Amino acid sequence: MAVILLHPHSSFSPCSLPDLETDYINPYELATKINSITLPEFITQGVLCFLHLVTGHWIMYIHKRHLVYATEVFGELSREKKQRIFKLDDLEYRGFGLRRWHSQLSTQLSSPL
Template identity: 50%
Template sequence: MADIFAWLFSFFTLIALIIIIIYQLMCLADLEFDYINPYDSASRINRVVFPEYIILAALFCFYIVTGHWIMALFCVPYIYYNVQLFRQRKHLVDVTEIFNMLSREKKQRLFKLFYLIFILFLSLFWLIYTSLDDHDD
């Protein structure tokens, strides 16, 4: 039963990460369609970058602690990419360059979104598998 709660925690944590990425994409789309100024868009996106990194790191640690090694391995490329962005100081959106980097920023976040959806489906699969396996015992 504890394993089911672990997968539920993982599922809802991944949903929170997906919501953060979608929020960032909405800010970029609002900027692209000129609904918001560059300063507000950059500040809104930059405000949720660190929570995204912290939530992902916590999820990775949670997978390690609970012994879900394969799911932890699936988190490693995402974490590595975020660490590389942080080390190159490209993790925050620059207000002065946001229009020049708009396409790149959108593609980056779309890739993150699809990767998180992939991990979400794996988590959902393991949640269902675990619940059916617990039900048989």
């Protein structure tokens, strides 16, 4: 969920920079807007790091469970396949939810009051 929260923060800056190039926005206003979202982004990343520490994902890194070895790939094929399909399905589900939320939000913002 926190990864989804980082998406608007990371897409705001690249979308705002062309406004500066075309002189639609003052450089001071742009800097203020970008600087205002920096702290929430850092807080979200800190929460994600803390959650990875608490849930034990760092143990997977120490035991090198994140790597696939050529000599052991056939022995772990079914487990790796299930794990990667689950990750893909999870990301697609979250991406679909994010797109649906974004379309609802844009519809609400574009409708007259």
